[in-house]
Amino acid sequence: MSDFDNKNVPPEEQEGRIIDVALSEEMEQSFLDYSMSVIVQRALPDVRDGLKPVHRRILYQMYQDSLWPDSAYRKCMDTVGKTLASWHPHGDASVYDALVRLAQDFSLRYMLVDGHGNFGSVDGDPPAAPRYTEARMTKLSVAMLDDINKDTVDFQPNYDDRLKEPTVLPSHFPNLLVNGSMGIAVGMATNVPPHNINEVLDGVCCMIDNPNATLDDLMEHIKGPDFPTGGIIMGRSGIRAAYATGRGKVVVRSRTEIEEEEKSGRSKIIVTEIPYKVNKAELIKSIADLVKDKRIDGITNIDDHSDREGMRIVIDVRRDASPQIVLNHLFSLTQMQISFGVIMLALVDGRPEILNLEKILKKYIEFQMEVITRRTQFDLKKAQDRAHILEGLMIALDFIDEVVAMLRAAKSIPEGKAALMERFDLDDPQAQAIVQMRLGQLTGLERSKVEEELEGLRAKIADLLDILGSEARRLGIIKDEAIDMKKRFGDERRTEIAAISGEVDIEDLIPVEECVLTLTRYGYVKRQKMENYRTQKRGGRGVSAMSRREEDAASHIFVTGSHDYVLFFSDMGRMYRVKCYEVPEGSRTSKGMHIRNLLPLQGDENITSVVHLSDLDDDKFLVMVTRRGVVKRTKLSAFNNVRKAGLIAVDLDEGDYLAHVLVTGGSDELIFSTRKGMTLCMREEDIRAMGRAARGVKVMRLGEGDAIVGMDQLRDGGRVLTVTETGFGRLSPIEDYRVQKRGGKGLKNYHVDKFGDVAGVKVVFPEEDIIMISSDGIIIRISAGEVRQCARPSKGVRVMRVQEGEKIVTLASAPKEETEETDTELETEQ
Template sequence: MENNDNSGANDLPINDGGAASNRGRIIPVNIEEQMKTNYIDYSMSVIVGRALPDVRDGLKPVHRRVLYGMSELGNTSNKPYKKSARIVGEVMGKYHPHGDASIYDTMVRMAQDWSLRYTLIDGQGNFGSQDGDPPAAMRYTEVRFEKFAEAMLEDIEKETVDYQLNFDDSLKEPTVLPTRIPHLLVNGASGIAVGMATNMMPHNLSEVVDGCIAYIDNREITIDELIHFVKGPDFPTGGIIYGFEGVKQALHTGRGRVVLRGKTNIEIDNKGREKIIITQVPYQVNRDMLTQKIGDLINDKAIEGISDVNNESNNKEGTRIVVELKKDVVAQVVINQLFKLTELQTSYGINNVALVKGRPRVLNLKELIVEFIEFRHEVVVRRTQYELRKARERAHILEGYIIALDNLDAVIKLIRESSTPNLAQEGLVSNFGMSEIQAKAVLELRLQRLTGMEIDKIREEHAEIMKLIARLEEILANEGMRYQIIKDELTEIKNKFGDERKSEITYADDEIGMLDLIEDEDVVVTISHLGYIKRTSSDEYRSQRRGGRGAKGSSTRLEDYIEHLFVASTHHTLLFFTEKGRCFWLPVYKIPEGDKTSKGRALQNMIQIPPDDTVRAIIDVKNFDDKDYVNSHYILLCTKKGIIKKTDLEDFSRPRQNGINAINILEGDQLLEAKLTDGNCEIIMAVKSGRAIRFPEEKVRSTGRGGIGVYGIEVDNDHDAVVGMVCVNREDKTRTILVVSEKGYGKRTYLDDPETGEANYRVTNRGGKGVKTISVTEKTGSLVGLLDVSEKEDLMITCVSGVTIRMSVASVSEQGRATQGVKLIRVDEGDEIAAITKLDEKEEETELITPAENQDQDKADTDATDTPNLEEASDADTE
């Protein structure tokens, strides 16, 4: 480049040895300035013409040229496949003269469903694999458009985008595609330019469309509000996004970091050993390389506990990497080691750099949406202007036809008398007031259009064209209509191509404020006997009358059944207490969500419970950050042998990942129940044989987590055991004690008679035998549980078989404490009650189902059991 500034002329020596004729044409330049200018030109060429995507269609030039070249060849989704080499030759010869390798590599990636969240090319043949296998040569593979790509080129023929000359100025190519899809957000992009780079993550199409529509409806929408729609990246290979702070930062600023983990399940083989099954790997992770890395760690003894690893993945069943464990190894510990030492956990730097009006910019979520919507608005305007111009041109010709039809005989006579077409055209213009275009169209009109039916069609077409013109003019004059068109087209794209998220989002333990992103709602948490946990919307459980048949509550194995079932908020924290006296911590929102019949996820995948331990009690804690709440509450623990222990809640506010010790369990005993109290309660404990004891909470002093506890109730023999413990606020006179036997009988009894105030359950010292709380017979079976309930709550009863029934507590009759109760649920032969729990009454009206065949049985049960047995009652009055 010439430098007209001669200020540096004296700085550089001039070679006088040249020919005299050239001396006047040699211009001295500053080499530093020349290098700087040339390097800037080169870098801008790389930035604009190669490495960075355009913010409007999300494509780099090579991607855009491949798609446009395929479009020009008619290689659409409803046409036969064409050889990849044919497309490569077309694109290289006309638009992209940079070698066939770069073009074919681009095509291959656009056809790989593990590389792009939504593929643009439908490939036939070997296009490589997620294990790193290379694609076949271009002469073997064939391609055509995906319907998704066709939506990116729609309306390109309607002058919606600008064109530029190709590399040799012989053809024109589009500078951008008129995409209806927010492709840059949906499929992301990556590239290294000169002095800058871009690395944009893919997102879910449905979420992005919802975000775009939300912006159209409210231009002042904040990024935090947009995050409710666009929740975060969504990778084609799935995986679990661990931690949200880095993602949130990227959505706000355009720069951040996302940590992605593979998805794992734990299976048990026929020898009883656990296997870790990796079903999803992080984005762009080679499965064979991951398997080899795990093998190397085994050989180097960097990970103890793995006996073998094998990649069993295939195209039909997807990813399946099997990690076999040695005996008595805790699977979750090995999984955490794999996260730390292998690419099973990978981090990606987010850098949202794209070209905006030819200049690179870092863009946040809202700016990306704004740029796309503005571009779509421009496309809609240009498309409407084009359609309006074409409609007016057609209307003009139709008006000429109508003039000719209105003067048909005269027009025919004029044409017949004219010696040349030019004279006929001049005659039509001068005699009938037609334009030259109209006159030419009339002369080219076929005779069949002069039949009566065709004449009517011409008039109808003209009327329709005029309506169309009026509508197009209205669109151009009304901005609201244009944005409504954009919304309608986006909704159509979502309905056509939208799908569910593939990547889950979980939250790191040290993140703050993440609960703001989680809806605060009540869910039913269920834990099966074999340790599978899930959460389900409580609305899925319908209400039934007592005595009904019940509904299937969970799909479990024959030897499994629902053991714990309760309602908790997604913003709360659960404390899990095991039979060996350990305590573990888990937020409710981290529990995997499932429908009522799903199996759930193994609890050992969520918390590090040893294989020989079992969860026995769960406490729902509202907020550990509220110091007043923590300091005013206690946890009461009881064991099957009648031991009771009280500890400050503060001692459980900072549990470790591998759990903490809550109570020292003596040999032959195990933890049964845990309750959260405020220090002002009365405690009721009951045993299988039907006895119960009532004593004040003050009788149990608070001790540290390492203590053993004191006796709460006397257990007579090895066959008897505590079945439950409830804590009732002594000032609450509305609650009743509900007991249920293993064969489905139950009742409610007030602690104190509401009319006389006389105690049904006398207050005594702890450690006594107690009084009869239910008449245990062969018909009722042993006592299986007790709850403190009010009439505003619902009762959920679960059988060993998995059958669950929900009923109103008010439908359970009140009786004396020494009676056997009424039948609450019909229990099949060989089945028995496994668990009972109470649910808060919902505001919405629930469906009430009363099977006709059960009504007579209800009455018979009530008649048979409502009358107390006076002899048994008198015996029960003695402790």
């Protein structure tokens, strides 16, 4: 029968063997016990000494082993092993990791352990094994344990009741603020930033001098966090919020400078300090990855020149790139700028509590008042005990002959002690001291020394009693000790606090200029400066617009301002919005970034139309037309709140896709064109405004195999430009295109059976330039005034030489460029 089988066990024998409890109650109680154990015994620091139990036990073990700053280093394995055996019954790795952190100058603002050997690096390199590394206490950690043997703190039994360990260290400086603390408990976490010891001790003195000091008074002394790795804190609002409530966010930025080489004209960004807890090696790798993915443009090389003299990361900036813009992209996209979330959570009387700056300082002062009181009481008792002994010795010296005679007559020491106690009214300690006197102490000189010592002790006792009876005296001692700590350990602040916020608007640093935005059929997008494309003579071959790739070709070309909004519309009817400068800049022949690295496209989704806006005017409309001729008009205000994942712009029929989108003023005249040479001109008001997700209505009847290839606005003074896939084009007066009703077949615009299908139709002005791109990636920019004007549906003139097997795929208009390049010059350039 199993021990746990109660079926045949009498009830009287079952008692005490198995206890039935509800599973939910047991789980709740067990998890609560576990949570409190983690909170109190593992993860959170005590507000009084700023230490977690593991750190406190490590330092106490080193104190027990007398590993003073001027003593020899001791193997870390020895300290770790003794800490585990005596105080901390957990994994050895946890103890060693905690010891290592106390010895890292990039983790603690003021190190509490002096390490010898490899204790890791800011690059994330792991420390050497504890059998190789050595350690001893620092002068500051000794100051944390000063007076611990004077009954200044409570002791408790260790885990197996063999020894006594301190529940807290006396800590004669506010270590919680000075070195900070980080920890994750159950359902809570702490993240206290480190501070400059001079400023914190000045804050303590301020609180002592003025118990009603306000936060502003304290911040006159405690300016803000002071991280061991330096850096720059951007703005004071986050600091103030953290100090006022115990929670806040502090923006920390790398310290950088821009160096310019006079000969080459190139710029370098030099990083000399990085934010607290940032891994330098991972930071450099993340920058390289962003450059590789073309999310950051303008960086040509990254080198780490850091050495024992300090940190130095060198970032080479391309000659034509703005180093300030590159730097701000780095701040925005990498850990060169971070938000340090402040959570000043600590244990107060064994309970976790969020503390503001004022309460942390008050709790520290209260603790030091207790430490000084207990230390004074210890010193007082010791002085009183010694004075009591000396008073007995003085009696013995006054009656030395009688004392000697009594001791000689006694048969034993206890008998002699008893005789002295009865004769001179002494107690046992006094009688014992007299019995133990040496003959040399019977001289007159020794008597005077006893008198002097007794007089000094009486003065000391009076002073100690005065300290115990005067709160002002005790506060004064705390202040004096704080000033002494400043003299011994104070140093200069490492982290600068800038007056401005870290939320720098990159747009303010980007020059306002015209750009050419290009998107290929394979989805590669890039932004180029307008100056890269000079005006050529009509009929020229053009220049390469991108890196040649088999079967790839430009599908869209767009001229826009660098600060304009760019709206991308996909074949699935979704809209995405970015600023033009967010599209990475590329050279004239570069491939560019894939659109999927810029926009979160779904599945087989592709971009089919791109428009730009200088502002989001609520009075404007978006007119959208599908390949099959379904048109929809929606107010632009319906797209004000564009999510990162995009918005539905139009509901599509199965098999249809969104082809063209136009921004209109609400009362424009629109022209629609088809591949087979038909056009339809109509008033915008004939298309009723619809909701964002509506389907739309039919704009014109399309013939077999026909499709919409263009849509534009008819503008006064403009001409209708028609360009074929074979490179022919013409300008026609707007008057040739009469306004018709929606839903008709339209007018004949071009004889496609003779001169090829229409690539696009656009309204241009004679003073503008025309930009065309062929399927082999060749781009040409010509003056619109050079294109012959003739009535529809005539052939026109050759506007671009297209090689056999290639065709024109898209066209755009742009402001006129004054400088012209001849074909001869272009051929040389190619």
